[in-house]
Amino acid sequence: MIRLSYDEIIAKIKEKSSLSESELSDKVEKKVAQLAGLVSREGAAHIVASELGIKLVGQLSGRLQIKNILNGMRDVETVGKVMQVFEERQFSTNGREGKVASLQVADETGGIRAVLWNEQAENVKGVKAGDVVKVKSAYVRERNGLKELHLNDRSVLLVNPPGETVDVAVTLAASPQQQKAGVARKKLSELSDADFIVEVLGTVVQVFDMKFFEVCPDCGKRAKPLNGTFTCEQHGAVKPSYSYVMNTVIDDGTETMRLVLFRRMVERLLRKTEQEVLSYRLQPDAFQQVKNDILGNFVKAVVRVNKNDMFDRLELVAQEVYEASPDEEITRLNDELAAAEVNSQKLKEASKVQ
Numbered sequence: 001m002i003r004l005s006y007d008e009i010i011a012k013i014k015e016k017s018s019l020s021e022s023e024l025s026d027k028v029e030k031k032v033a034q035l036a037g038l039v040s041r042e043g044a045a046h047i048v049a050s051e052l053g054i055k056l057v058g059q060l061s062g063r064l065q066i067k068n069i070l071n072g073m074r075d076v077e078t079v080g081k082v083m084q085v086f087e088e089r090q091f092s093t094n095g096r097e098g099k100v101a102s103l104q105v106a107d108e109t110g111g112i113r114a115v116l117w118n119e120q121a122e123n124v125k126g127v128k129a130g131d132v133v134k135v136k137s138a139y140v141r142e143r144n145g146l147k148e149l150h151l152n153d154r155s156v157l158l159v160n161p162p163g164e165t166v167d168v169a170v171t172l173a174a175s176p177q178q179q180k181a182g183v184a185r186k187k188l189s190e191l192s193d194a195d196f197i198v199e200v201l202g203t204v205v206q207v208f209d210m211k212f213f214e215v216c217p218d219c220g221k222r223a224k225p226l227n228g229t230f231t232c233e234q235h236g237a238v239k240p241s242y243s244y245v246m247n248t249v250i251d252d253g254t255e256t257m258r259l260v261l262f263r264r265m266v267e268r269l270l271r272k273t274e275q276e277v278l279s280y281r282l283q284p285d286a287f288q289q290v291k292n293d294i295l296g297n298f299v300k301a302v303v304r305v306n307k308n309d310m311f312d313r314l315e316l317v318a319q320e321v322y323e324a325s326p327d328e329e330i331t332r333l334n335d336e337l338a339a340a341e342v343n344s345q346k347l348k349e350a351s352k353v354q
């Protein structure tokens with residue numbers, strides 16, 4: 001069964017009606033009240049959609065852009081660029097042994113993790129960041145609130161299939177070992193405007209108040225005030241809904257830099273739902289506590305590096321944001337040290353030969 005989250009249902013209704021976020025949530029709350037105890041908020045949102053004659057799910061399977069992949073889908077086909085490779089590991093649950101590997105992939109519309117089980121995990125061996133992969137007959141599961149594309153023995157993974165391109169630029173690391181692991185990790189002091197997509201690590205040292213802005217409920221583009229009403233270039237006068245952006249500063253010990261988060265990335269970093277984030281527009285005081293809570297967070301982010309011409313400085317725009325794992329970072333440091341050790345050993349030996 002296809003399962004849409006409350007946010008996904010509301011987003012779809014907004015896309016296909018002229019109702020604003022608040023009108024919609026009013027309708028949903030009314031349904032919940034009318035059907036006291038009989039429906040969840042998701043259920044009520046489904047009813048509202050069907051009363052408005054809105055079909056929530058279009059294509060259920062076949063080739064899809066990543067943003068259109070929904071929880072519960074089977075037989076999904078998609079094409080994406082590999083951002084990160086998580087190599088195969090063994091697991092055993094309930095006495096059953098198995099292998100699992102995964103790939104973080106992205107297309108022009110979003111990112112998703114592809115999880116490959118057992119025989120499929122073998123196929124990840126030759127794959128590296130920057131490769132284009134085509135996935136066929138995959139199914140969708142949700143874990144920790146994030147959708148994942150799962151591949152079993154009936155699924156297909158094609159690496160760099162001819163004729164398929166994905167317009168997402170990935171800056172690769174210099175060494176093949178690092179390339180294999182994913183998007184290049186860089187220190188903030190190493191970044192220049194020649195970088196496009198890189199991974200950075202840092203501590204959140206400053207958080208600015210969130211900015212909310214009016215968008216067209218139909219197309220999501222900016223709605224600008226004109227003669228006392230909000231106007232979308234394409235859709236004319238609209239009752240706007242809201243989107244948001246949050247600026248933070250991260251520090252990685254080499255430098256501090258501004259990290260800009262839009263919409264979903266704000267929700268990820270704050271670990272809040274869209275509804276919760278939207279509530280801070282009218283209750284900015286409630287945001288102060290949240291703001292304090294994320295100060296000092298240790299985060300890992302895949303970012304686009306942007307030159308801000310007005311201030312003549314580099315800024316980072318989050319594409320993915322994760323809570324960084326100190327253990328993982330310690331392992332990584334040790335690996336780097338070991339690799340550096342091997343290299344200097346090789347250099348010594350080479351100089352001896354001469």
Ligand SMILES: [Zn+2]
Pocket residue numbers: 216217218219220221232233234235236
């Ligand atoms: Zn519009």
